Amino acid sequence: MARTLLLGVRLIGAELIGAELIGAGPAAGALEIEGERISWVGSADAARERLPGATVLELAGAVVTPAFVDAHVHATAAGLLADGLDLTGCDSARALLDAVAARVAARPGALVWGHGWQDQTWPDELPPRPALDRAAAGAPVYLSRIDVHSALASSALLDRAPGVTGAAGWSLTALSGDAHHRVRRAALTAVDTTTRDAAQAAFLADAASRGVAVVHECAGPDISSAADLAALRLRPGPEVVGYWGEAVRTADEARELVAHTGTRGLAGDLFVDGSLGSRTAALREPYADAPGCTGNRYLDPAAIGAHVAACTEVGVQAGFHVIGDAATDALLAGLDEAAAATSPGAVRAAGHRVEHLEMVDAAQARRLADLGVVASVQPLFDAYWGGLDGMYATRLGRERARGMNPFAGLHEAGVVLALGSDAPVTPLDPWAAVRAAVEHRTPGSAIAAAHALAAHTVGGHRAAGDRSPLAGRLLPGAPASYAIWDGAGPLDGAAGNPRCLRLVHRGVVLH
Incomplete structure (x- = not known):
């Protein structure tokens, strides 16, 4: 079997046991790979x-x-944003409408897929x-807010979305809730397979160029489609671990849905609530900038408990999208119901997961x-919306905003962290994520660089149910999944990100 020796390198890795990091840090040395293993x-x-034979x-x-x-x-x-309409730089509604009009003029009648506005x-x-219809000139237009929990849509697209008029979240401006889910499905249906295939290939190639060998695709009926997920999982490049966000009530339903979708679990963006930016995250107390509004509640504790119990019985991961503090309350109540229906040990063994978890206190952690x-x-x-002058503070007030994304508290409580991007909400950029975790905008909520690196490597494998002590590590016997860089970026205290020179996953060169 062929052997490869990497000489003169600095090895930086970590081991995560429970939530404790040990044996991390840089060291000069060499790494040998034989086949698919270190x-x-x-x-x-x-x-x-x-050296001989290598x-x-x-x-x-x-x-x-x-x-x-x-x-x-x-x-x-x-x-899709590789050829879509990037609205992250729009500083006004007028600028957004001008961008739509320019895109329609360049491609008359074609679907306009845009993303990233913040109002x-x-x-x-x-x-x-x-006003949007005038800019669209009859074209179907879908423009998601940066959090993808609300969107602007033209009448030509709404005509393709059955039941959208009058659905929960219906509005003459931005659609949210069920209305948004319906129009998003219509927009995705309007994307032809050639465009979809190109978008998926572009995304995976970009991920590989950034040293990302595994991505967790959080699919579901309100996010994408089973066909979209199936096509993605067959593409060459980084490994795709698929999740499907649809609630079940019984073990038989769980088995059937997992078999139908071919997913790792019924988790990911199974919405308990929405987002803070769109004011759909579920809060105990009203939004500071919208008195009387406490967001949306899509699943109650009984539904959460039934879903977790069903998945626990089948032995697959359950998981939920949770952002607001009221949603965290519902999650914990549902988990306790599932633990009572099965057992705490069975729930623990299933390795369930939660996405985002932005508002959580120490006891809940x-x-x-x-x-x-x-x-x-x-x-x-946090890097985008945290701090005392960010969107969190606008939506929640400064006092509640201080408690957002308490990574240090979660780590100290023993919760295993797995870092991600939620792309396209924020860019897929692992070193930027490490830096943001280390430079948290709220004092006391940051984690050490070594812990952040572990969460973006070992933690990601743990989140997918891989509890092998070798997963995500640079040790003999571990899978040969590694990246070679021209520096260590945040771990060196550098302002910029290092460049990925080579990415290998299970012995296969991806970049």
Whole structure:
């Protein structure tokens, strides 16, 4: 079997046991790969004895880390932006309408797929549908807010969305809730397979170029489609771990749905609530900038408990999208119901997961750790919207905003963290995520760089149910899944991100 020796490299890895990090840190040395496995790790001097018969890569000064895992993505939606309408720079409703009109003029009648607008600092109001229709000139237009929990849509697209008029969340401006889910399905249906395939391929190639060898695709009936997920899982490139966000009530329903979708679990974006930006995250107390509004509640504790119990009985992962504090309350109540219906040990053994978990207190964090729930979190949410002057503070007020995304508290409670991007909500950029976790905008909520690296490597495997002590590590016997970099970025204290020189997953070169 062919052997490859990487010489003169700095190895940076971590081991996660429970939630404790041990044995992390840089060291000069060498790495040997044989087939799909790491066969040896040692010093550069000791490696000289292993040169005969090996392919040698002299990489003086390069850094080797485990390959990154992005624990929450939406590949097609993110990939569509490679040729879509990027609205992240729009600073007003007028600018958004001008961007739509320019795209329609360049491609008359074609679907306009746009993403990224944020209205909280605009000087003008969201455009009403007649204004969007004038800019659209009869074209179907779908423009998701940056959190993808509300969207602007033209009448030509609404005509393709049965039942959207009058559905929960219906509005003459931005659609949210069920109305948004219906129009999003219509927009995705309007994307032809050639465009979809190109979008997925572009997304996976970009992921590989950034050192990401595994992505967790959070699919579901309100997000994408089973056909979209099936196509994605067959593509070459980074490994796709699929999740399907649809609630079940019984073990038989769980078995049938897992078999139908071919997914790792019935988890991911199974919505308990929505998002803070769209004011659909479920809150105990009203939004600071919308008195009387406490967001949306899609699943109650009974439904959550039934879903977790069914998945626990079948032995597959359950999981939920949870952002607001009222949604966290519902999640914990549902988990307790499932633990009573099965057993705490059975729930713990199933390794369920929760996405985002932005508003959680210390007692809740300890209970999640007791039940073995892995938290898939997105540090760039804090970088984008945290702090005393960010969107969180606008929506919640400064006092509640201080408690957002408490990574240190979750880690200290024993919750295993897995980092991700939620692309296209924030970019797939693992080093930026590590930096954001380390430079949290709220004092006391940051985690150490070594813990952040572990959460973006080992934690990602744990989130997918892989509890092997070798998963995500640079140790003999571990899968040969690693990235070679021209530096260590945040781990070196550098302002920029290192460049990925080579990415290998299970012995196969992806980049």
